[in-house]
Amino acid sequence: MSITVYSCRADEAAFLKKFAQQYQVELKETEQPLTAQNAAFAQASSTVSIITTPVTRGVLDALYQAGVRYISTRTIGYDHIDTAYAEYLGIHVGNVSYSPNSVADYTLMLILMATRRMKSILRHAQVQNFSLQGMQGRELSNLTVGVVGTGRIGRTVITRLTGFGCRILAHDLFESAAVKAFASYVDLDTLLRESDIVTLHMPATDENYHMIGKENLAKMKPNAVLVNTGRGSLVDTAALIDALEGEKLGGAALDVIENESGLYYKDLQDKPLANRDLALLKAMPNVLVTPHTAFYTDQAVSDMVENSIKSCLAFEKGENNPWQVI
Numbered sequence: 001m002s003i004t005v006y007s008c009r010a011d012e013a014a015f016l017k018k019f020a021q022q023y024q025v026e027l028k029e030t031e032q033p034l035t036a037q038n039a040a041f042a043q044a045s046s047t048v049s050i051i052t053t054p055v056t057r058g059v060l061d062a063l064y065q066a067g068v069r070y071i072s073t074r075t076i077g078y079d080h081i082d083t084a085y086a087e088y089l090g091i092h093v094g095n096v097s098y099s100p101n102s103v104a105d106y107t108l109m110l111i112l113m114a115t116r117r118m119k120s121i122l123r124h125a126q127v128q129n130f131s132l133q134g135m136q137g138r139e140l141s142n143l144t145v146g147v148v149g150t151g152r153i154g155r156t157v158i159t160r161l162t163g164f165g166c167r168i169l170a171h172d173l174f175e176s177a178a179v180k181a182f183a184s185y186v187d188l189d190t191l192l193r194e195s196d197i198v199t200l201h202m203p204a205t206d207e208n209y210h211m212i213g214k215e216n217l218a219k220m221k222p223n224a225v226l227v228n229t230g231r232g233s234l235v236d237t238a239a240l241i242d243a244l245e246g247e248k249l250g251g252a253a254l255d256v257i258e259n260e261s262g263l264y265y266k267d268l269q270d271k272p273l274a275n276r277d278l279a280l281l282k283a284m285p286n287v288l289v290t291p292h293t294a295f296y297t298d299q300a301v302s303d304m305v306e307n308s309i310k311s312c313l314a315f316e317k318g319e320n321n322p323w324q325v326i
Helices: 010-023 056-063 083-089 102-115 120-127 152-164 188-194 213-217 237-247 276-283 298-317
Strands: 002-005 026-029 046-049 070-073 092-094 144-148 166-171 198-202 225-228 250-254 285-291
Touching: 002 298, 010 298, 026 198, 046 213, 046 298, 056 083, 070 298, 083 092, 092 198, 092 298, 102 120, 102 198, 102 225, 102 250, 102 285, 120 285, 144 152, 144 188, 152 166, 166 188, 188 213, 213 237, 237 250, 237 276, 276 285
Parallel strands: 002 026, 002 046, 046 070, 070 092, 144 166, 144 198, 198 225, 225 250, 250 285
Antiparallel strands: none
16 A cells, blocks of 8 residues: 655654554655645555645645545644535545644743743843843742643643642533543633633634634733634734734733744745734734744654554555544
8 A cells, every 4th residue: 555645854754764664554755745736646545645735626636536535634733625625525534643742841831931021031131131120920820821622732731730830720612521630611701801821722613713802802811821822713813913012911922823824834034024913923022923833843743644644544444543534
C-alpha cells in the first residue's frame, strides 16, 4: 500500500522514515503543498496525507479523478478542507490527535507571560531600561482562570493549573468527571464575568464562530486577559482590538488569529504584513502574539506523522478509524 504525503517538512523526515518502516507502508513524498495541478501525483494512492493546505472544490475534483478516496490532515483542525463537497464526492476525511502537553504547556507559558507583563519587561530590558515602573505583575494563586473547552487539551491545562493554587472555572457542552475534581463547571456568562484569565480550547465550528465577540468581551473584567491557543475564528478580532484600545480588557495572548493563512509558517521579513489587525495587535504592549506554534514540539510532530499514517491504513483496511470525521 502507498500513501501520498504532501507538504513534507524537514522536521518530519525522520518520523516519516521511521513510521513507514514500522507500519510497512510505501510513502510517496513531496515538499509541495497539495494543489489541483499536482493532485495527479497521488494517482497510485487511494489515501493522501496533507498539512494545512486549503482543499477546495477544484482540488477535491482533481483528487477524485486521481482515485483518492481518503484525505488525512496532519492537524487537529480540518476546517481548511471543504468537507461538505468531499462528502458529496465520496471522499472521506480524517484529522489526527497529538500530545496535549504541547499546547497545554504553551498555554501556561502565555498565561504566566501575560500576567507577569513579560513583553514589556523584555522590551525595556533590550534598551537597558531596568526600572520597575509599570512592570508589576499578578500572582496566579490570587486569580481565577476560566477554561473554555475541556477536551484533551483543556483538561491538561486544568491539570497544570492546579499546581498554581488558582481558582479554576470551566465551560463545555459536555462536562468531564475528571475536570470536576479540579474545577467548577459554570455557564459561559459566569465564567467571563468572574475570570481574570480566559483561555480558549474549542474547535472551529459554525456554532463557535466569534464566540468571543463584542457582547462577550463586554462581560469580562476590564483587567482580564484573553488567551487563545485554539482557533483564530473563536475571537472577533475587530471587537478584541476595540476592547483593548478602549482599555476595556487588560490584555491578550494569541497563538492563533483570524486570516492567518498565507502568513504563518512563512518568512516575511522586510515585507508588508498583509493583515492590519495582526499588525495592530503586535504593536500593543499588553498583547503577546505568536505564529501558531503552540503545538510545535518533537513529540507532537511525531504523533502527527504516525497517526496520519495509521489513519490512512485503517481506512484502507476498513478497520476502526478513530480519526475519521466523514
